Amino acid sequence: MTTTVLLFGQLQEITSKHELQVNEMADTHTLLAELSRMYPAIATAKYMIAVDKQIISGNTKLKDGSTVALLPPFSGG
Amino acid sequence: MTTTVLLFGQLQEITSKHELQVNEMADTHTLLAELSRMYPAIATAKYMIAVDKQIISGNTKLKDGSTVALLPPFSGG
């Protein structure tokens, strides 16, 4: 199974990536551990997580084709 | 001594007058009694009183040249 990860704001800057694909991630905790390994700065960054555009809290199971977005604090307006 | 009386809104309509001069009115109570005699509809109308542009409550002494305005409920905006 494949998960699409979207990175915004500071996180996009830190990773120099807006979008990446990762495979075989069963849940968001596993995914975040992997992302923090790939980009250590993510481990200390402040962000919320949206799975398929819904903000989640706690560990969440991922389906094949899910999109996980890492959202730094909003600053619109 | 002379007092100028200004009438606005409904009161101007009732009396068909915007401005009138009255003489020898010592205070607002005397003035209102005289106005109500001249225009009986004033006796039952709802209004506030301003003496020289300041809203007053209760009987107020008048000076020569004072302007007394009878102000129906405001409805600006």
Place this chain on the structure above:
Amino acid sequence: MSKERILKNIFVKGAIGAAFVGESIQKHSAQTSIGAHSIFLGQVRADLMDEKKVSAIEYTSYEPMALEKMHEIRAFIFAKYELTCMHVYHSLGKVNAGEISLFVFTSSAHRRAAIEACSETVELIKKELPVWGKEIFEDSSHQWKTNT
């Protein structure tokens, strides 16, 4: 010089144009300490009363007193809120249904001051300014507007 002469005028003859609102906003682009504008516009409603429709409101005022009162309101609002500027315009004479008769415009570095100042100014204008609106129906009859 009389006291009235130095008071800022707020009254305009007839309706306030939408383009005038746009131009007023544009004038603030050089003031780069502003972060928030709050604008209130009062528009004349074509209310239906006893099957008669309001076609216009005709506004009159005790102008010298209204301008003094507006001066007080302005001073009170500037003392209470951190504002950059405030502009107020009120129509006199006839304003047709769908047209604008009141324009209150406050600006501040931050949104809360601008929003609260605008809202409170509108309330004070409605409550304290000696202005009267005569609602004119399509058949030319009329009744006096009441504020809530």
Place this chain on the structure above:
Amino acid sequence: MSKERILKNIFVKGAIGAAFVGESIQKHSAQTSIGAHSIFLGQVRADLMDEKKVSAIEYTSYEPMALEKMHEIRAFIFAKYELTCMHVYHSLGKVNAGEISLFVFTSSAHRRAAIEACSETVELIKKELPVWGKEIFEDSSHQWKTNT
């Protein structure tokens, strides 16, 4: 048809012009049940930080999520207040200091609904929309904006 396709777009490229605000107001003159408009405008401030001045903010968004969220905010506000209509525009890309990046416009028969709906919508937009502002300084360095 995907869900996104039916969601109302709120994003505009670059600054929101003052004339556009004027035109938006003008469009409401045919709606004679409206008695009050409330407008909020967010303007980019030339803030000074460590002796460097902000010259612009560059906005990005997670657009599909932002439009869904705005749809929810709109439904919530319409359920809570007696509104005639609501319009929201937010800039994406670069907006210079002094220019407008957010335009919220609510209309109602009566002022309180329009004013409160506008104010609450602004708060929800700031808090819940996935939008990010990058403050660009005159020397081209930058920092990420934070909302208060």
